[in-house]
Amino acid sequence: MSRIVQKYGGTSVGDTDRIKNVAQRIKAVRADGHELVVVVSARAGVTNELIARAKALNPLPSEREMDQLLAVGEQETIALTAMALHAIGIPAVSYTGAQAGISTDTVHTKAKIKGINARALERDLEAGKVIIVAGFQGTNDDGQTTTLGRGGSDLTAIALAAAIHADKCEIYTDVDGVYTADPRVVKDARKLAEISYDEMLELASLGSKVMQTRSVEFAAKYGVVFEVRSSFNHNPGTIVKQEVAYMEKVVVRGVAVDKDQAKVVVSNIADKPGTAAKVFRALANANINVDMIVQNVGRGGVANLTFTVPLTEKDKAVKALEPALKDVGGAATFDEAIAKLSVVGVGMKTHSGVAATLFQTLAEASINLELISTSEIKISVVIAKDKADEAARLVHAAFALNQA
Amino acid sequence: MSRIVQKYGGTSVGDTDRIKNVAQRIKAVRADGHELVVVVSARAGVTNELIARAKALNPLPSEREMDQLLAVGEQETIALTAMALHAIGIPAVSYTGAQAGISTDTVHTKAKIKGINARALERDLEAGKVIIVAGFQGTNDDGQTTTLGRGGSDLTAIALAAAIHADKCEIYTDVDGVYTADPRVVKDARKLAEISYDEMLELASLGSKVMQTRSVEFAAKYGVVFEVRSSFNHNPGTIVKQEVAYMEKVVVRGVAVDKDQAKVVVSNIADKPGTAAKVFRALANANINVDMIVQNVGRGGVANLTFTVPLTEKDKAVKALEPALKDVGGAATFDEAIAKLSVVGVGMKTHSGVAATLFQTLAEASINLELISTSEIKISVVIAKDKADEAARLVHAAFALNQA
Numbered sequence: 007m008s009r010i011v012q013k014y015g016g017t018s019v020g021d022t023d024r025i026k027n028v029a030q031r032i033k034a035v036r037a038d039g040h041e042l043v044v045v046v047s048a049r050a051g052v053t054n055e056l057i058a059r060a061k062a063l064n065p066l067p068s069e070r071e072m073d074q075l076l077a078v079g080e081q082e083t084i085a086l087t088a089m090a091l092h093a094i095g096i097p098a099v100s101y102t103g104a105q106a107g108i109s110t111d112t113v114h115t116k117a118k119i120k121g122i123n124a125r126a127l128e129r130d131l132e133a134g135k136v137i138i139v140a141g142f143q144g145t146n147d148d149g150q151t152t153t154l155g156r157g158g159s160d161l162t163a164i165a166l167a168a169a170i171h172a173d174k175c176e177i178y179t180d181v182d183g184v185y186t187a188d189p190r191v192v193k194d195a196r197k198l199a200e201i202s203y204d205e206m207l208e209l210a211s212l213g214s215k216v217m218q219t220r221s222v223e224f225a226a227k228y229g230v231v232f233e234v235r236s237s238f239n240h241n242p243g244t245i246v247k248q249e250v251a252y253m254e255k256v257v258v259r260g261v262a263v264d265k266d267q268a269k270v271v272v273s274n275i276a277d278k279p280g281t282a283a284k285v286f287r288a289l290a291n292a293n294i295n296v297d298m299i300v301q302n303v304g305r306g307g308v309a310n311l312t313f314t315v316p317l318t319e320k321d322k323a324v325k326a327l328e329p330a331l332k333d334v335g336g337a338a339t340f341d342e343a344i345a346k347l348s349v350v351g352v353g354m355k356t357h358s359g360v361a362a363t364l365f366q367t368l369a370e371a372s373i374n375l376e377l378i379s380t381s382e383i384k385i386s387v388v389i390a391k392d393k394a395d396e397a398a399r400l401v402h403a404a405f406a407l408n409q410a
Numbered sequence: 411m412s413r414i415v416q417k418y419g420g421t422s423v424g425d426t427d428r429i430k431n432v433a434q435r436i437k438a439v440r441a442d443g444h445e446l447v448v449v450v451s452a453r454a455g456v457t458n459e460l461i462a463r464a465k466a467l468n469p470l471p472s473e474r475e476m477d478q479l480l481a482v483g484e485q486e487t488i489a490l491t492a493m494a495l496h497a498i499g500i501p502a503v504s505y506t507g508a509q510a511g512i513s514t515d516t517v518h519t520k521a522k523i524k525g526i527n528a529r530a531l532e533r534d535l536e537a538g539k540v541i542i543v544a545g546f547q548g549t550n551d552d553g554q555t556t557t558l559g560r561g562g563s564d565l566t567a568i569a570l571a572a573a574i575h576a577d578k579c580e581i582y583t584d585v586d587g588v589y590t591a592d593p594r595v596v597k598d599a600r601k602l603a604e605i606s607y608d609e610m611l612e613l614a615s616l617g618s619k620v621m622q623t624r625s626v627e628f629a630a631k632y633g634v635v636f637e638v639r640s641s642f643n644h645n646p647g648t649i650v651k652q653e654v655a656y657m658e659k660v661v662v663r664g665v666a667v668d669k670d671q672a673k674v675v676v677s678n679i680a681d682k683p684g685t686a687a688k689v690f691r692a693l694a695n696a697n698i699n700v701d702m703i704v705q706n707v708g709r710g711g712v713a714n715l716t717f718t719v720p721l722t723e724k725d726k727a728v729k730a731l732e733p734a735l736k737d738v739g740g741a742a743t744f745d746e747a748i749a750k751l752s753v754v755g756v757g758m759k760t761h762s763g764v765a766a767t768l769f770q771t772l773a774e775a776s777i778n779l780e781l782i783s784t785s786e787i788k789i790s791v792v793i794a795k796d797k798a799d800e801a802a803r804l805v806h807a808a809f810a811l812n813q814a
Contacts, residue, residue, distance in 0.1 A: 022463070022466045022467060025467060026467065056486070059426070059486075059490060060489070060490065060493055062426045063426060063429060063430065063490055063493045063494040063497060064493040064494060064496055064497040065497075067493045067496070068492070068493065068496055070503070071489045071492045071493050071496070071504055072489070074485065074488065074489040074492075074504050074506070075485075075486060075489035075490065075493075077485070078482045078485050078486050078489075081478065081479075081481070081482050081485070082460070082463075082479060082482050084478065085464070085475045085476070085478040085479035085482075086463060086464065086467055086479065088472070088475045088478075089464055089467045089468040089471045089472065089475050089479075090467040090468060092468055092471070092472055092475070093467060093468040093469075099474070100475055100478050102478070102555070104508075104553075105553050105554070105555075126552075126553065148530075149508075149509050149530065150509070151506075151509075
């Protein structure tokens, strides 16, 4: 008998039939004698409905009240899921975040988990019950409802798995694992059986959109091994863990493309200490996530700074840069017609051939590299957005990622 | 400055505009310098939607999970109401039943309030905030969500008024007070300015449907004076309290008609001790509410028992009586074409003319009395259902109830 935490996202519990489907999956796992804690999200669409209702009353609703409101979505799902289990003879009991002992800080709408008091939950597990826990929510020391922000239900599952020392944590989503590339773009993309936390982090932050980086970081910190898989089939998914045993030759694990970025070039700024700091301080103060910073060598006392920002934050960036550029001189141009392509893999830094293969592959296809940045486990390049899909296919083939 | 508890029902908070309307009413009361605790129900329709969703998954949902599910309705309204208040500059904070310190027993779907720890609530009141509390819900010692059953939000308001020693408790509903008769039937029915708990109890239990008897009993027990009024206008409502100063001549306060009753005649049962007990024990075991019991004088060793049961419980009564009648002999007949008409008023028992006037009025209209029962503050008669409205009009006029 092992102890399993499962998490089902909003589409997996989207309607009556899907909740029944989840109940059947739970029944099958339980028939194998396992203890089971199940984290569920709000039904797909419910959170957006609630937000629309709030905005109709107040365009800037208080974050405390927003949490009180949004927690409703998951609370509905836990009760319905427990009822669906009862209907097929499985003892089950629902827990809100507060009832499950999930305590958080007081930062409404993006609270951090402080700890989990799993006493009540352990008692019901011992009594042989399946525990259904509302994802995405907790309570602060003052008894107020808090929510964990984007990807919060994944985080609930991983934190619970750590708290109750689960043997396994399964994250059910609408994709059935982590692929070597986006299967919609690269036809022979291959599902990875295993991947390391670090690789998953890079893929998550690079737009593969399977999970928020925050949950992966939490799992890495507490050593929670988890599997990403689909609730709509029974295929094995991708297991994410600390160490992955690779054959020596496997270096690149996947190709990720992020089309939701804009390139910013700040040109003709004074080439002296403190100039770049002023530019990035202005962006940081506006909470803008900057990536892939490159500064060229200054000539004639002026220099250029190039970097990327998320497309959604472009307008904020334009505004934030204005006063800074008045200060340091120079002008900013923005390019939305770009994409970031990255190859990711632990051990890449000891294989110098990776960068060469990547650059050569793109060069042979006449795809220009506008920016390059590297880390221990990834190489990213900025290229024209309309070449991104072609580039992904070529790079995927160049590293033979379709072969295990 | 006084301290006021207000309760708004499901129709009063039914949509965005109505919530805004409630917010404006609250703002006006606060502008007069009062402290305010506001209890709200789920938006009209939400509870039924949730029940439908539950039944689609499980025809007999667990009561614990039903409570977890239904609490969602009020939780949505409190957050939305607080947001609407913020939008017009009123500091407000929402409380679920658990957060408001409302502790109950463990009887899910019809829990009883054990006590209220109003510490957090008092703190926010002192900070000048309007408190919005979810009606209908509480929490048991085990931290599980409970609901208070029908009329639960009224009960929340009255219990909170007692706990925080409110000066006033206002129950906003879709009628604007307690009338001498149903205004849809009796055109010149008059709204009562005041009524005693006992009279209100009789009217509530007799189908005037303004409030559940349970909330009135609670108010009487703790001496909470409350006013029933409408959220759709600014007319004064009806104040319900212990003692009402009447002119000596005012005896009958109102006429109530209940068409949702069935008459049961159990005939030819053995006229000996214990027979009636067996019949009513069978009904009590099936949780059937029996009223207006009459046993005629036995002749020839057999007797007849007549009584009324709520129409909704008729089928249960048929079933429950079967084995009992096999035991004591006799047969049961059921008549659904009846109505119960009652005249209600404190002090009635010292005015013997009331019964005479009632019976004579009905006799002159050739309306037959099938059953009669009396208590200290009411006289009820069972008559043909199709004569009930006419009877109400005649009796209302006979007692000159249109005049204060």
